[in-house]
């Protein structure tokens with residue numbers, strides 16, 4: 391039998407980084423996911439679960455099996471006050487929102503056009519335009535791959551925080567999310583706090599208007615990964631001490647700052663990068679987007695290493711100017727699995 395050829399991952403990550411995996415397989419059921427995992431384990435190979443590949447940076451070839459989670463299914467139940475939706479982890483997030491809108495099930499409009507799979511949404515508690523996944527989550531189902539045991543965590547057990555959850559920590563390695571449960575209030579309440587949503591009046595705005603408005607804002611602001619490789623916001627918005635926030639504000643009155651808690655303030659990573667005049671700055675084919683400083687792009691043939699070099703440069707420049715150390719939101723994948731993104735760019 392001939393040796394299996396390594397498989398190109400370019401089409402499986404929105405950064406469009408060219409890297410190979412030893413093997414790529416698709417899981418459409420929990421059983422096939424478990425069996426693929428056991429097969430790779432048996433060969434002592436590292437395993438990487440992948441949804442839409444919109445939050446990963448391949449830093450080199452992956453020397454193992456990539457399992458694409460494609461467990462599908464949408465089941466809608468209702469109570470007097472809410473819709474309860476059980477969704478397979480392999481469903482596409484944006485297509486789910488479009489489908490629910492057609493069923494007149496509302497509440498996810500603000501999260502339209504976020505790329506990726508439903509099963510990845512809880513991991514970094516995706517958020518946009520005033521809503522985070524935690525606001526619509528009822529539960530998350532996952533399996534322990536070693537034993538095949540199913541576990542359900544209710545929303546309050548998931549430790550959701552800004553771009554964070556228990557699935558980045560305690561349940562990170564050796565676990566696969568298989569489904570999520572959503573709870574959407576039948577008494578729909580528009581959230582109009584961000585961007586051009588503020589133009590609408592609460593009294594007569596429709597969910598469809600919000601949906602199309604969010605899609606329009608995102609399409610006008612963010613590069614389309616199908617045209618220009620990227621993984622959305624490359625860095626998290628930093629949370630800084632009130633003291634540092636005040637110091638920056640006294641020098642830069644326009645610095646965006648949002649209340650986080652009584653001791654800390656969230657500021658905008660994109661604004662900090664822009665103040666360092668880095669829009670358009672490039673290293674090889676890796677560049678800071680010309681309109682969105684928070685987005686690093688692959689102009690064609692950037693390697694994972696080029697993106698790392700650029701990210702390190704951006705981080706250093708921001709640290710020199712503001713004494714703030716940016717941390718990547720994107721997950722870095724090395725030859726054996728996830729590697730420490732902060733360490734890579736420090």
Ligand SMILES: Cc1cc2nc3c(=O)[nH]c(=O)nc-3n(C[C@H](O)[C@H](O)[C@H](O)COP(=O)(O)OP(=O)(O)OC[C@H]3O[C@@H](n4cnc5c(N)ncnc54)[C@H](O)[C@@H]3O)c2cc1C
Pocket residue numbers: 404438439440441442443444445446459479504505506507508509510511513514515516517518565566567568612613614615620621622623721728
């Ligand atoms: C243009 C663009 C815009 C974006 N805008 C936003 C935004 O507004 N808000 C936001 O929060 N994010 C945004 N993102 C980031 C990204 O879309 C989200 O993080 C998304 O949830 C990632 O989903 P995915 O399926 O592509 O995850 P992947 O990139 O495939 O995986 C991400 C991580 O989760 C792990 N993983 C994947 N599936 C499973 C599973 N079933 N079980 C266990 N682990 C798993 C992977 O191993 C990896 O470590 C954007 C990205 C792009 C490219």
